[in-house]
Amino acid sequence: MLETRISLLERVRDPADATAWGEFVALYRPLLLAYVRKRGINEHDALDVVQEVFARLVPALAQFQLDHHRGRFRTWLWQVTHAALTDGARRRAVRTRAEKEWLDQHESSVADHPDDDWDELYRRRILDVALKRVRESAQPASWACFEGRVLEDRPAAEIAAELGLSVNAVYVNASRMLSRVREECDQFAEPLDEK
């Protein structure tokens, strides 16, 4: 596949790139917060955990071997998050017994595979960001073709009539948008066609 631009995951490893970290945090922070909250961690501790994850990511990203193995970054980020969660819980375990129980439950599980919550939240976050980015940079008519045909599953003829285009043009536009969305997802090492 033709690499059109350097991915964010590459850029964030470059100390000279002043904006990459900001983008990285803006992208992943909501995901991490949602995931951590979903694990029943209270608001204050959730923010602690998320900060801890980012602090760990700084040195860890330098070591992370970015390859195009599908979904690898997703799993890896989960591992770092999971490690921060269990460490945080271990520290808090001295405070509350409830969290001790949480720890017993989650620490023993083999920390290799993310749970469904993580996969689901992660994909949603990436798709949300990818779609927003494409939409912002697209011609409204091109986007309308994609949104109508692909996202909303409306007949191409109906969309064509609304926009005063040929059916063929609807598909050309939708296909172009789709390939831009695909590129955006690739940026985050998250293949679009994965279930």
Place this chain on the structure above:
Amino acid sequence: MNESCPSDDELLAAATEDDGEGRVRLHAEGCAACRQRIEQLRQEVGALRSFSRSFSRLPAARAEATAAPADARATDRPRHDRIGRYVVVGELGSGGQADVYRVVDPELARPLVLKLARRAARDDEAHRDAAIAEGRLLATLDHPGLLHVFDAGVFEGRPYLVLEYVAGRNLEQCFDNRRPPPSDAARLIGEVARVLAYAHGRGVVHGDVTPRNIMVDADGRTRLIDFGLARLESIWQDEAGPCGGTPEFLPPELAAAGGPRKHAGPSGDVFGLGATLYWLITGRGPFAAPSVIESLERARRGEVDFGPLRAAGTPRRLVRLCEQALATDPAHRPTAADCAGRLRHWTARLAGMRRGTVAIIVLLAALVLIEAADWMSNKPTVQSVPEILVIRNDEVVNLSNVLPLRTGDRVTVTFDVSPGEPVTMVWLDAAGQVRSLPTARTTGDKLDGIRFPDATRPARVGPPEGTDMIFVCRGDPISDGDLRACLTDESPPALPDEVLLHLRRSQIEPRGPLPPRSAAASQVERAGEFMMQIDSRLRRHFVGVRGVAFPHRAADDDADEVTDE
């Protein structure tokens, strides 16, 4: 795919079941590449549709996918992505004159707190320089009882400070609905007094000593936070702003002046210390009143009611110290160093009376560990492997958080065993040399604590570098010869920098702050096998064996030079 194959947009039509003429489908039947492409497009469209449907079904879902419950949205979108070189990862809230952010320094992998002045420094250079100079002064303070200031600067005209981030609870949270016994209160206040004495000796005043600004961190240490911030904020702010802070704890001279905290002196801190002691014992501030105005009025008159303090059955010496620290006239208050000395003397005597010397750190930890205490009594085996604490740059940290161990670090190793049970602690160094460690034992009701070294000073780690292992063996001691026979001739295999191995019940568990790189898996495995081998030989002599293996590297070049005392 070749020239005659349909284009992506035609394939998309087929993939979405809208191939009017069936021409594409017909072609695809004979073309594997196009079939595959159609399948891919179908999956992509499927993924996008289910994503999009999940939103339309539930209008609120979009907000959820981007993560925020409504009440927390403010904390989700920090107002800045970056402040200077610091990456903002969240907001901690706003206090006084500053916005407080959680940040990460991309060059220094650790969580930090950044306080950014709410308003731009007044637009003259002298003012801005004063703010930075004050920040730099704070950065020179270095004491385990306060938060370290790492950096000070100006961002978009607004001065900021970068501080260590410490998780823990402040006294207000710790003692929300219960009062500590007077001896604990005395110890806590004694700790804070020592920090204040240190800072006052360097010409720095805290300016706002209250229960909210004293924290007990996760290790049970008392930390005085927001040092000098009251003063700094008055520089950040305006020359003649009103004084901030809680009037319940306000020194009378400041309440009377109504002036900025900038004028707070060391004796004001001592007043805060006394006020905090008063609060610890009675549960209320010395100038507590139904309204802020009344509190201020009482503060102005220096009107403290010592009745509740005496009524609480507080030891006389403690009441006297509290009264003196809360004297209306600053000149009549003792110094912080005075308070520290008197409290230390007094708490030492108390400890002596009980015929047991208990480390202060243990008592402080008890504040945090209240919950854990009864849990421990049900389950005496809380500690599964020896705990290694490292003292590096005056910080006490768990080894797993500062891997690898460095030559020059100081360490203590602790392990809990059943009362009276004999234990041998063994250190296998990187060269494969083994020695049994001298340990001290503290006896307790449920558990005995075993600690290396047996002296009070932590032991300094020397070369060689490589992989070190520590084993704790329960059972009667064996001879040095038998011990050496448990080893192989080899030195321990290398471990990656970020990995620590735990050995318990003859099982190896890799631990560490990060998931190990997959490339390191074989290294981890080899070291684990080596450890298991020694474990099986040790178990011929001992009842139970626990252990830790960890990487040990040369001293960090960047670290301060260590001189041996």
